[in-house]
Each structure stands twice: as structure tokens, then as C-alpha cells.
Amino acid sequence: MPRPFRILPRAGSTDQLSIEPLAAEHIAKLIDPLLDPKVYQWIEPHRDEASFWAFCEAIIAGPGDRFPDQTWWNHALFDRVSGAGVGRLEATFIGDQVEVAYLLGSRWWHRGMGSEALNWLVDEIRQAAPEITIWATVHPENEPSQRVLLRNGFSEVHDFPDTLRSYDPGDLVYLFDAKQD
Ligand SMILES: CC(C)(COP(=O)(O)OP(=O)(O)OC[C@H]1O[C@@H](n2cnc3c(N)ncnc32)[C@H](O)[C@@H]1OP(=O)(O)O)[C@@H](O)C(=O)NCCC(=O)NCCS
Numbered sequence: 001m002p003r004p005f006r007i008l009p010r011a012g013s014t015d016q017l018s019i020e021p022l023a024a025e026h027i028a029k030l031i032d033p034l035l036d037p038k039v040y041q042w043i044e045p046h047r048d049e050a051s052f053w054a055f056c057e058a059i060i061a062g063p064g065d066r067f068p069d070q071t072w073w074n075h076a077l078f079d080r081v082s083g084a085g086v087g088r089l090e091a092t093f094i095g096d097q098v099e100v101a102y103l104l105g106s107r108w109w110h111r112g113m114g115s116e117a118l119n120w121l122v123d124e125i126r127q128a129a130p131e132i133t134i135w136a137t138v139h140p141e142n143e144p145s146q147r148v149l150l151r152n153g154f155s156e157v158h159d160f161p162d163t164l165r166s167y168d169p170g171d172l173v174y175l176f177d178a179k180q181d
Contacts, residue, residue: 005093008130009073013080014116022074022088027056029085030076034045039087042139043103059090065136070094070165073124077104086113089121092165098125099135099166102148116147121178122153123178134176149174 001113009021011117012088018021020026037045046052063070073091078084102117125134138145146156153173160167 003110005071005098005129006125009091010124012124013119014061014113015122016080016111016113017078017086017116017120018078018083019089019120020076020078022056022060022076024057024060026076027053029078029090030056031085033108034041035083036102036105036107038106039103042142044144073121074119077113086116091115091121091125092100092162094165096131097118097133097135097161097163098129099137099164100125101136101166102145106144107175109144114144115152117169118148126178134174135160135164136174137164137168137171138174139168140170146172147175153177 011021012019013053031049031052033039035046036050040046046055052066059072059074060163062072067123071093073089073093075089077086077088079086085105086108087102088102090125098119100121104114118134122134125132136149154173154176157175158173160173160175
């Protein structure tokens, strides 16, 4: 079994975002952006506020004994100007691979925030683990997500490990290519 990845997630910022390791005190600010039904066109939605709280508490608690080979980084995204909740980031480490995902409330789309958040996360991962391979899986109809990946150093690949946790049959798979930097 691959050993879990030990480096803790850090706080940071981009031009438009402040970024914090997800904590219980962030959840209230994320309800508005992340219970937005538009966010879940291609992703399993949260049923209601209570299930969103429970979900956030579970990801903050981490993989624990259920997934002993995994490490989870979860971050909350905030608008740097207003402090409002914008969305969240996740990175799932298993062995020498990590999968990334990003979700922003729809009122924040089309401002470059998705790209800023993804770039920040990729930089953090590369500093923490320079040799790791960085993957993303996307529903084939999720064009905004595919554009964000293609603009930010990822390429679609057809050969990928069967250990990707977020892969559903039919998904497109993207791999970060450091040479495109
Ligand atoms: C995918 C997602 C994160 C994209 O976020 P975003 O913040 O809108 O992404 P960006 O702003 O970086 O790029 C999107 C568009 O904004 C444009 N844009 C980039 N910078 C901009 C700026 N400064 N001002 C205005 N527009 C800008 C881009 O050109 C791009 O345009 P296009 O979509 O017409 O090609 C967002 O749509 C989302 O959260 N979707 C729901 C959840 C999801 O599906 N997540 C992915 C699967 S894990």
C-alpha cells in the first residue's frame, strides 16, 4: 500500500483570492457559493445545508482509517476584497499521484478565479512534492473545466492509472505537464 503523503496544506493568496486550509469556521461562508445548483451540473450535488455541513466536516476530518493510503488537502477560497466565500479546492494524494478538483459559486465565474485557484494549487503541490504526477478527471460535457485545465498546463491523456479515485467511466482525464510552464 502506498505511504500517505505527510505535508500539510498551507494558506496563500492570488491576485483575487485568499486561500485557507478548510476549517469548520469557513463552512458558513461556503454555503451560499457551494449550495448553488449551477455548480453541480456534472457533479453529484449536496442535498441540503445539513448534508453540506456534514460533508465539509468529513473532509476536514480527513481520510483517517477508512483510506489509510490517502492524504487530503482541502482549501476554502475567499474573495480578497470582500472576504466573501467563493468556493473550494481539493487535492487527493495517493502514492506518487494526486488528483485535483475546484468548485466556485457561479456568481464568481468568468473572472479568472478558477484559473488562479488551480495554478496556486498546482504550485503548492509541486513545491511540496516535485516528482508527483497531477491528474484531473472531467465529465466530457464540462467544457468550462476542460478550458481551465487546458489553459493552465494540463493535457488530455488516454493512458492513466486505474487508481484515480475521481474517475467515472466516460470521464476525460487530464495530466499536468510541467514542460508547458
Ligand atoms: C470550472 C470552473 C472552476 C471555472 O471557473 P472560472 O473562474 O469561471 O474560470 P476562469 O474564469 O479562470 O476561466 C473561465 C472563463 O473566464 C475567462 N476569464 C479568465 N480571466 C478572466 C478575467 N480576468 N476577466 C474576465 N474573464 C476572464 C476565461 O477566458 C474563460 O472564458 P471561457 O470560459 O469563455 O473560455 C467553474 O465553472 C466551476 O466551478 N464549475 C462548477 C464546478 C466544476 O465543474 N468544477 C470542475 C470539476 S472538479
